[in-house]
Amino acid sequence: MRSIVTGGAGFLGSHLCDLLLKNGHYVICIDNLVTGNTRNIDHITSDRFTYLKHDVTKPIYFGDKIDYIFHLASPASPVDYLELPIQTLKVGALGTYNMLGLAKEQGARFLLASTSEVYGDPLVNPQPESYWGNVNPIGPRGVYDEAKRYAEAITMAYHNHHRVDTRIARIFNTYGPRMRAGDGRVVPNFINQALKNEDITVYGDGSQTRSFCYVSDLIEGLYRLMIADFNEPVNIGNPAELSILGFANEIIKITNSSSTIVYRNLPIDDPKIRRPDISRAKELLNWEPKVDLRSGLEKTIQYFRNDFD
Ligand code: NAD
Ligand code: UDP
Numbered sequence: 009m010r011s012i013v014t015g016g017a018g019f020l021g022s023h024l025c026d027l028l029l030k031n032g033h034y035v036i037c038i039d040n041l042v043t044g045n046t047r048n049i050d051h052i053t054s055d056r057f058t059y060l061k062h063d064v065t066k067p068i069y070f071g072d073k074i075d076y077i078f079h080l081a082s083p084a085s086p087v088d089y090l091e092l093p094i095q096t097l098k099v100g101a102l103g104t105y106n107m108l109g110l111a112k113e114q115g116a117r118f119l120l121a122s123t124s125e126v127y128g129d130p131l132v133n134p135q136p137e138s139y140w141g142n143v144n145p146i147g148p149r150g151v152y153d154e155a156k157r158y159a160e161a162i163t164m165a166y167h168n169h170h171r172v173d174t175r176i177a178r179i180f181n182t183y184g185p186r187m188r189a190g191d192g193r194v195v196p197n198f199i200n201q202a203l204k205n206e207d208i209t210v211y212g213d214g215s216q217t218r219s220f221c222y223v224s225d226l227i228e229g230l231y232r233l234m235i236a237d238f239n240e241p242v243n244i245g246n247p248a249e250l251s252i253l254g255f256a257n258e259i260i261k262i263t264n265s266s267s268t269i270v271y272r273n274l275p276i277d278d279p280k281i282r283r284p285d286i287s288r289a290k291e292l293l294n295w296e297p298k299v300d301l302r303s304g305l306e307k308t309i310q311y312f313r314n315d316f317d
Contacts, residue, residue: 010034010073012116014064014107015080017044019186020121020179023227024078029054031231036074038062039081042095043088048186064103065095067110074114076234079107080121082156086149086275087192093151100155101162108166111174119175119234120163122241124282125153126178134249134283137178137241147277160241167239175233180245180284184223184304185311195220198256199305199312202265212274214253219283221246222304225297232293245284246297262305 011028015021016037021044028035034056037049040063049059062068064081082099083089089096104120111118127135128143143153166172183195190196201208221244229244250258256269289295 009075010036011076011078012036012038012074012110013078013080014038014103015044015082015121017041017046017048017059018080018084019048019184019188020182020223020226021080022048022186023184023223024080024230025049025052025057027227027231029056033076036060038064038068040064042092043083043085043188043191045188064106065098067106070110070114074110074116077107077111077116077118078121078230078234079104079118082121083152085191085193086152089152090148096151097155100159104159104162108162108172111172112166112170117173117175117234118163118166119177119230120159121230122160122176122178123152123156124178124180124243124245124284125149126157126160127282128153129277129279130281133281134247134285135243136285137243137288144277148275149277164239174239176239176241177230177233178241178243178284179226180221180243180282181218182221182223182226182245184308187308189312189315194218194252194255195308196312198259199263199309202259202263202267203309203312205266207270208256208260208267209272210253210256210269211272211278213271214256214269215251216274216278217249217251217281217283218255219246219249220255220301220304221297222299222307225299229289229293229295232295233289236293238292242288242292243284243286244289244295245286247284247286248301249281249283258301259305262302263309
């Protein structure tokens with residue numbers, strides 16, 4: 009099997025490259041390093057692995073047969089996509105269009121890394137795939153949410169109109185080693201603040217909730233979805249929901265930190281609740297997360313500790 013992973017030098021993409029190589033695939037990692045880093049793939053020595061520095065908003069062609077395209081390229085952290093609004097819209101629109109075109113030409117199977125952000129600030133909890141969402145298209149997060157909603161729409165159109173064999177994974181908050189320390193997401197922020205005994209910055213009153221999935225569980229879910237036979241969206245995430253304030257206290261406890269919590273303004277349109285309904289993934293993929301928050305956080309904290317050594 010020959011697989012392409014766009015965004016393969018990023019956090020999730022690099023772990024996916026590892027799993028595909030372990031499963032015997034030839035892997036072509038395509039990344040323009042806008043938020044990723046070759047540090048995430050430097051450990052790969054397999055001769056079945058190729059890295060191409062390329063911006064997927066520009067077309068690319070391959071002579072050799074491609075079997076699977078995992079399309080993960082996109083800024084993913086709110087801080088990143090607020091700094092890169094046009095690139096985010098372009099990679100969701102043009103990048104997805106180019107990769108679907110490649111899949112069509114190659115007869116390859118295509119998987120889109122979509123997001124729980126398609127549900128916006130949800131009015132139902134947990135969120136099933138049948139929920140259409142509550143998104144502000146012109147707010148600051150709209151550049152990401154609408155790019156992913158467009159990406160889902162064009163993926164379904166290529167499936168229905170061109171018969172491309174497509175998959176849509178709606179990924180919920182995922183964490184683990186190789187997250188960028190400065191990416192601004194809550195997991196690296198809180199861990200790094202706690203390790204340096206600095207103030208922990210809770211936005212708003214911390215009552216907003218998230219559900220955190222450990223990276224190995226998420227990657228296994230993506231792989232199972234690709235090899236399953238299902239074209240509608242599937243939520244992949246961990247349904248264990250907790251408040252951001254509760255999460256801050258958990259990090260302080262595990263790191264044995266002397267940090268104190270400080271409160272900062274809540275970003276505009278920050279979703280108040282988020283929790284996946286994973287019934288579909290359980291039934292179709294026989295998948296559910298295995299790693300609990302405590303063990304996942306211990307591994308992630310160890311990674312960031314090593315970063316400081
Ligand atoms: P990341 O920023 O670590 O990785 C994204 C990668 O895409 C980076 O390596 C970046 O350089 C690359 N990229 C961006 N634009 C590109 C372009 N035009 N051409 C080529 N490469 C480009 O983020 P991540 O957390 O690994 O997210 C990966 C994917 O999963 C994204 O599509 C994101 O929307 C989705 N996702 C992630 C989460 C999460 O919690 N991590 C949640 C929902 C969805
Ligand atoms: N958050 C926070 N402090 C931080 C970073 C984030 O309180 O230093 C909050 C943020 O407002 C949101 C949640 O943590 O409610 C998750 O934020 P993240 O950026 O990780 O991703 P999101 O789920 O919002 O896409």
